[in-house]
Amino acid sequence: MIVRISSKFGAVDAVHKTPHMGVDLAKPEGTTLRALGEGVVDRVFDGIGNIGKGLSVQFNDGKRVIYGHMSEVKARIGDNVHAGEIIGFSGNTGNSTGPHLHLGMKGADGSWLDPTPLADKVANINWVDGPLTQMWGLLREKVSEITVDGVVDYIADSAVALPVIAVVGGSVYALINMFSKGAAKWGAIVTVLYGLFIIRLS
Ligand SMILES: [Zn+2]
Incomplete structure (x- = not known):
């Protein structure tokens, strides 16, 4: 699958004045997002604040994965989720300069971890919602970015x-x-x- 990282873990740039504690994955709005393992939804973000709409899933091993800037959250606090289950759709909510998914990960001890290895597992991998849509999104995004x-x-x-x-x-x-x-x-x-x-x- 095609995953383009628009901001790396630890990056400091115009948007991230302090090191970026996650990865930003360029995704067309409405890309189906999936859970990465067995866990419980422990937080849902309502769209107010930097992260916009999103959620946090705590896995059985204590790690947490945070999704931000979503267009719609399909899970509720306390829901049990399984690997591959749809948890919502990517978007452009909160403090976001373009359609993308912010993916964060915390260890059981609360320290930030680099979620980059999970980047290609959070979205759909079928041809309609996956690579084709993403290539089309990338193309649109690139054309709209030309200045x-x-x-x-x-x-x-x-x-x-x-x-x-x-x-x-x-x-x-x-x-x-x-x-x-x-x-x-x-x-x-x-x-x-x-x-x-x-x-x-x-
Ligand atoms: Zn981010």
Whole structure:
């Protein structure tokens, strides 16, 4: 599944003045969210405050997972949940600058943990609600994000990365050229396009 992290665990940036105690996963509003294991819903956030709508699930091992900025919560305090069960839908509520899921995790001792390894397990994995919707969402989000500053940044990033892409593209060409000239040309083109695409996403 495609999961794009829009803000990493521990990040300090324009939105997070203090280290970010969770990961932000870019998701189109309405993406189905699921429980990550056996546990009990111990908190439901009503939409007031930074985290917006969301909930917290306490697992049998004492860890807690927190979901924030949801559009709708489908579970209530005290509900028992099982791995894969639908607990609600992602959204853009609270202090959020775009549709995303904030995922946080606390150890049994109350310390914040990095939930990144769970990132690809919280949302649906069927083709309709999963990758297709997410790719479409990513595309819409990328198009809506294009600004003059963004284009200037992109050109600046490309200028820095271009020599690297050129060297990698050249190497791919040389390598494939030992077998086929025609394939080598396409290998180099695809490598360069892929490189440019990666810059756009980073
Ligand atoms: Zn966050």
